[in-house]
Amino acid sequence: MTQPRFKLVMQFNPLTNRLFADDGRLIKRLRCPFRLDWRKLGPTDDPTARHCDICQHTVTDTAHRSDDELLALMAANPKACLKVDLYQDNLTLTYHDGR
Amino acid sequence: MMDDDPRENIHGLRIIKTARTEQAINEAARAGFRPLVKSVKPSKDIRVVVCVWQDLVTGEIRTLCEPHVAVPPPGWKEVVKPTAYYPYHFPEPFAAYLIPPDLQPGERVWVEDLIEDLIGTTWNSNNSRLPSSEAVWDGTKLKIDYDPDRDRSFVVG
Numbered sequence: 001m002t003q004p005r006f007k008l009v010m011q012f013n014p015l016t017n018r019l020f021a022d023d024g025r026l027i028k029r030l031r032c033p034f035r036l037d038w039r040k041l042g043p044t045d046d047p048t049a050r051h052c053d054i055c056q057h058t059v060t061d062t063a064h065r066s067d068d069e070l071l072a073l074m075a076a077n078p079k080a081c082l083k084v085d086l087y088q089d090n091l092t093l094t095y096h097d098g099r
Numbered sequence: 100m101m102d103d104d105p106r107e108n109i110h111g112l113r114i115i116k117t118a119r120t121e122q123a124i125n126e127a128a129r130a131g132f133r134p135l136v137k138s139v140k141p142s143k144d145i146r147v148v149v150c151v152w153q154d155l156v157t158g159e160i161r162t163l164c165e166p167h168v169a170v171p172p173p174g175w176k177e178v179v180k181p182t183a184y185y186p187y188h189f190p191e192p193f194a195a196y197l198i199p200p201d202l203q204p205g206e207r208v209w210v211e212d213l214i215e216d217l218i219g220t221t222w223n224s225n226n227s228r229l230p231s232s233e234a235v236w237d238g239t240k241l242k243i244d245y246d247p248d249r250d251r252s253f254v255v256g
Contacts, residue, residue: 014219031256032254036255
């Protein structure tokens, strides 16, 4: 009997704030010293990203990106900032880092 | 993992380290830091809920961190119903903030590893710890900057 495969999506560990691709690769550990409120960040040309006036970084909303896109983003700019909503559709939660 | 931040300060703020064992605390004291020792008190508000499914053929299990959104597919069975627990482990029931000897009253710092249990992120009746925070040294203790009313359902970093 063939057992069902669980859908592979990005995983986020809210205990360590680490974001993983569906294959277990680390995308980023999210750490912001300013505890930003996403809703108060300024707009950018990209509707899926906002601007932080404090550190002048663009903060990308992971709800609208695939894990491959995010891995490429972090590879091109290791200091890029991300936003994760624990209720977003393309994410599941884990309490363990890595698979 | 190679994602630890090696900076000595966060945007101009000195980083206050935390020692969580007797050996680490005493080594820091000998190095000139003043350990501010505190009890590690797990908060009843910090909890996450999991359930466990088991593959009826292979016996392998899967832990579900969002048990309210799914039922086991054919071939799987819930073997542990949704259970709340405190998900953190600390080596000792005490820890210490390592205060630099030249830290002045009124100085704002970045506390890298909070000893106090404060709610950091909230989702579906789960609460995780706030790992780090700004604080102000008042000469005898660190006053943690904490806003309990802030929206905690998303994380930026």
